[in-house]
Amino acid sequence: MTQSESIISTEAAYTSGVYPKRQVAIVRGEGALLWDADGRVYIDCVGGQGAANLGHAHPAVVAAIREQAERLISCPEIFYNDQRAAYLAELAAALPFAARIFLCNSGAEAVEGAIKIARLKTGRTGIVAAVRGFHGRTMGALSATFEPKYREPFMPLVPDFTHVPYNNIAALDAAVTDRTAAVILEPVQGEGGVHPAAPGYLADVERICCERGALLIIDEVQTGFGRTGTLFAIEHHGIAPALLCLAKSIAGGLPMGAIAINAALGPLPPASHGTTFGGSPLVCAAARATLRVMRDEELPRQAAEKGAYALERLAALRLPRIRAVRGQGLLIGIELKERVQPFLVALMERGVLALPAGPNVLRLLPPLVITYEQIDAVIAAIAEVLA
């Protein structure tokens, strides 16, 4: 038995069963490369499903985690803490609309909290979300998620959620009423097939929310931290949401989430929400290093340039199996005329790890530090498997 086979058989025996697993055991990473247990190298276009924007084992994040682990790992928010204080100030400075930030541990938890805050602050219950939207899998977040196969086994979900077609302002206009607490949208629908918001759409949504007293929740769990070519995707749209949800790459790969809260909402009532691990010194230290690296290495600009390069090269392939190529920054979707699954396997055999986004979209979500040579190699492999 190889090392990989041994790891796979042990994990397969005990894993919950919820994940469609790939037959590979990943044990090490550096930049945009990953190694399996038998020493085989892969170009990573899964990017930790969005958690690895900085690249694997970034030395600044490794150093921050190591130093902080030796000083203090956990510290609940009933106490003040140096790393948390500094991070809150640094993140708020990167989000000019935000006056306050709630720290948590995942994307679903950030969405869950944003829904609660919207209900609390408006005294209303309705939430309008989008067809093909993805917001996570806890009961509230799942209620905002569209995909029927994720939702239906768990009905009834939280009441008063409706879904309208994305990028359709008339449908949204009709759905937002004086009972709507919030509208929740992604700036690029990631899991739902890589659909960027049309120019002007989110600004129109913001205006409608404002007119009707509903809050705009923007879910940047996947688009945040440089992915779309700006530090946050809202910068493309000139909007200032009531609530902004962050997670995935926020802390260089450690589990962390955040809700940035618009100054207009004021503070939250004491004891209205909370979470044990939120804002721990360890994740805050990693998140501080992440923000520093984002700036020092100009990762948003790199994502914009590399993404434009990759999109242009992919569009030039003109293969009959490809229906459309779209994306923003390094969040790229290649829509096929057939199911994507066999091509993901064929790419892995050629040393490229990629993601699906729905049944027939091939999604590329590489670390933003991927090199041009690596992008060329990925595109060559895609051209080969789709030929």
Ligand SMILES: *Cc1c(COP(=O)(O)O)cnc(C)c1O
């Ligand atoms: C991944 C994702 C989530 C859920 O995040 P988890 O950390 O997996 O709970 C929510 N919203 C969007 C847009 C996502 O891409």
